[in-house]
Amino acid sequence: MSNCPLCYTEVEGSRIVYSTHNVYSMIPIAPLVEGHAMILPKSHKKFEDVSSEELNEMKDMLTTLKDRLVSSYHDKHPIIVTLTDTDHSSVKDHFHYHIIPSSGNIRQLMAKFDESVSENERLDLSRLEEMAILLRT
Ligand SMILES: [Zn+2]
Numbered sequence: 001m002s003n004c005p006l007c008y009t010e011v012e013g014s015r016i017v018y019s020t021h022n023v024y025s026m027i028p029i030a031p032l033v034e035g036h037a038m039i040l041p042k043s044h045k046k047f048e049d050v051s052s053e054e055l056n057e058m059k060d061m062l063t064t065l066k067d068r069l070v071s072s073y074h075d076k077h078p079i080i081v082t083l084t085d086t087d088h089s090s091v092k093d094h095f096h097y098h099i100i101p102s103s104g105n106i107r108q109l110m111a112k113f114d115e116s117v118s119e120n121e122r123l124d125l126s127r128l129e130e131m132a133i134l135l136r137t
Pocket residue numbers: 001004005006007008043044045093094
């Protein structure tokens with residue numbers, strides 16, 4: 001798709017980290033922290049349109065990047081965030097993962113950037129069960 005900043009042909013080559021036949025990884029235009037990278041299909045597509053072959057290449061690239069981040073940022077463990085292709089994503093309709101080195105867990109990372117998230121909020125078990133049921137049905 002033209003004018004999509006995530007399509008492979010629109011990204012400056014200097015920001016590309018790895019590239020395979022169908023997928024690639026890059027440094028986002030506004031990384032949250034040093035080491036923040038994205039993994040995505042080269043072509044413009046939503047999650048439901050991504051092929052098994054592309055998903056497998058994304059998984060392999062995720063493993064490669066995770067290992068690289070672990071060796072580069074010894075005190076930070078990679079956290080994988082998938083914003084996918086929804087209205088909440090800054091770029092709609094182009095599926096992608098974010099992989100972010102962080103010294104804290106996912107809640108601590110999110111609290112750093114979203115003030116509505118507290119670092120240590122816990123929910124009652126009944127609320128957790130409701131959430132599990134919602135996902136099961
Ligand atoms: Zn795109």
